[in-house]
Amino acid sequence: MCYDAVIFDDDGVLTTPTAMDVHRAAVRAAFEEFGADPTTEGVDGIVHGSLTRIRRVCEIHGVDYEAFWPRREAEAAAAQRAAMERGEKTLYDDVSALSDLDRTLAVVSGNQHETVETVLDRFGVADLFDVAYGREPTVEGYRNRKPSPYYLERAVEELGADSNVDVLAADRAGADSAFVRRPHRDGYRLAADPTYEVESLEEVAALC
Template identity: 45%
Template sequence: MPERGRSCAYEAVVFDMDGVVVEPTDRAVLVDAVVDTFAAFGVEIDRGFAERTVAEDFVPVEAARDHGLDPEAFWHQRELTASLAQQAHVRDGGKSLYDDVAAIRDLDRPLALVSNNQHATVEYLLAHHAIGDRFESARGRAPTLAGAARRKPEPDYLEAALADLGTTDALYVGDSEKDVVAATRAGIDSAYLRRLHVADVDLSAEPTFEVSDLRALLDRLGA
């Protein structure tokens, strides 16, 4: 795609987590978490429905109500279950750190991380991979319905990280269209990281530029 946008001398760089810093979560882990959450309330849910909630990334509020569950209590349990399941997945070797993440240590500007994953999962992964000290701010979603509503493509968590960094002269690096849209809504540039798992994805929202890996990003930033 043609390059566009202004200078790449950003004051700060913000990264997405899953698919950018660490490998994406195995979808079966998240589907199991949905099934297990309903089971914790005594409800046997169709696995196909659970798979759809994960694939389409929606909060099953109506399904919870249909089974006589309080949506807020259900969602809090779902977030706890999903976070603990991902942490176990990490201990079993999942969600590895990408090799090129080492390159970001050469970036001589403030860095932050903003993820749609649970904040507890973000904190666990940063500690597990011993990279938390590299980010001045790390934001994941709160385990509430309001927290879920603030996920990307909404800019809320991204704007909070920018406030932590004290600048809006920043670049957001992500691997999804939601990341591109969130950056646009926050008024900053975006870099689409076209790793193998999104190699053939067509975007309807245009990022400021694309890179193939984080080393290419550093080259683009002149680091």
């Protein structure tokens, strides 16, 4: 099949996943600005939780949810930038295979848009992609993250083209999907079947 455009996720596809300690440190830094010291359970509730859970953790610690959220997003973006600078979050070697791919390329990530921009600029791959979307640093932006097809549909519309949440988002947007089974996803079970399952971006390039 011939594809007009190919859309990639960031974490775990273009770059190595961000360590959980980095996410936790960002949450703690955000709470510190409000004079709060949450438990590890509370921190993980922010990192992994639904909006309802996140709101509840803020209430427990007397922190205004609406004021906390943009600080949390800013700290998360700063923490991931620092992880890149320390060499802890890196670009996968096979991203170079995309240089020879004669297709319109885009990035759609559930990460903060600021983090996506940092990835593209720091690793010198911004010119590979015509469109890049990460979530806005708002509650609504978090609500619209994958598996919602919101940002994926925005990218498809802008292009003018005909992981579990990624596969679901593609399915809901009516798009084909390729699941890149990186080593950290060994044994990972998908809730929906991707169109293709591959082990590298070279294989993605070959599909096109």
